Amino acid sequence: MSPDWSATGFSTRAIHVGSEPDPATGAVVPSISVATTFVQDGVGGLRGGYEYSRSANPTRDALQAALAAVEQGTRAFAFSSGLAAEDVLLRAVLRPGDHLVTPDDAYGGSHRLFSRVLGPWGVEHTPVRLSDVDAVRAAIRPGRTKLVWVETPTNPMLRIADIGALADVAHDAGALLVVDNTFATPYLQTPLVLGADVVVHSTTKYVGGHSDVVGGALVLRAGPGDARAEELAADLGFLHNAAGAVAGPFDAWLTLRGLKTLAVRMERHTDSAERVAEWLTHQPGVTRVHYPGLPEHPGHLVAAAQMRRPGGMVSFQVGSPDAAAALVARTGVFLLAESLGGIESLIELPGRMTHASVAGSPLEVPGDLVRLSVGLEDVDDLLADLEQALAAAGA
Ligand SMILES: *Cc1c(COP(=O)(O)O)cnc(C)c1O
DSSP: OOOOGGGSOHHHHHHHTTOOOOTTTOOSSOOOOOOSBOOOSSTTOOSTTOSBTTTOOHHHHHHHHHHHHHTTOSEEEEESSHHHHHHHHHHHHOOTTOEEEEESSOOHHHHHIIIIIIGGGTOEEEEEOTTOHHHHHHHOOTTTEEEEEEESSOTTTOOOOOHHHHHHHHHHTTOEEEEEOTTTHHHHOOHHHHTOSEEEEETTTTTTOSSOOOOEEEEEOOOTTOHHHHHHHHHHHHHHHHHOOBOOHHHHHHHHHHHHTHHHHHHHHHHHHHHHHHHHTTOTTOOEEEOTTSTTSTTHHHHHHHOSSOOSEEEEEOSSHHHHHHHHTSOSSSEEOSOOOSSSOEEEOTTTTTTGGGTTSTTOOOTTEEEEEOOSSOHHHHHHHHHHHHHHHTO
């Protein structure tokens, strides 16, 4: 008898939902279902609802079921990348003349999508400091604002937005609240429970977790009886298939494998990030540390209320762009690379790497900012690596 998974804890859901043993063979792991097409028993006689793998695929279904379960949503859609997921959501909800409120600190690719893809199609956006609820309310254009887009913690400044408060502001205006939950992951934060309508993921990051698969997802709170939410689920499902940027079966399978160990990885990422952040506050060359787990962080209390733990991302400043560039060139365990959320520790210079495309925009980041994705190596090795790099960089 299958338990009521909705009554079980995070890891139990992550490991079991969507991964029920194969009824024919008993295999405890879902297979990678590579067929592009499925035989029909007479026209329209589908076995298990499968027809063509863009429309639906068993491996993708397994991942989608697991993602919905861990986010405590009702529907999930898996895409070939995080940006593909964002694109479908934006096109499903927004029409020319519409407006959205966006973060003034965000993943650079999301900003590029808002400004350079949606903009020319006649959709306007206003970047706002999301930690300021009144500023978000003031940015809403009555009747035109259809979405409030939230990142928390933000990339790369690690600012915190109050999801529940922003959901109220969005809903008062008849807009949807969308949360990009890539940095926090569903283990640390469940935006749908806090009032968000849709969660966006780049599963490329912590969910996949091993820097070996690009993917994205949308998860919805749509419930029976909520006509607007049901309509959104139908619109997203339509565009998922009609535009076609779906997750392939190999990618879906790797992402599902990653998801099963998310909780243990996030605990260790956070243990080490807490150590690294605290240690950085004592280093003479470090002028500021941005980490929501530090008591002096302006979003500390909101983060403590809405997140299980503060997560594995740490940013800090070293006083000058030259010192920052010298530092990131001198680490050995921390690899100099974009992206985040994998088992290996990464270091980067947002101003010249991940956020180079937002230079000159309201999202521009400090030139002396260094971003760390704290990995799963032994934390003493991470601290030693940063110590020698800071010394060598003269920071
Ligand atoms: C990486 C990332 C994205 C985009 O996802 P891709 O999988 O690279 O397309 C969106 N949001 C955040 C916060 C990210 O880190």
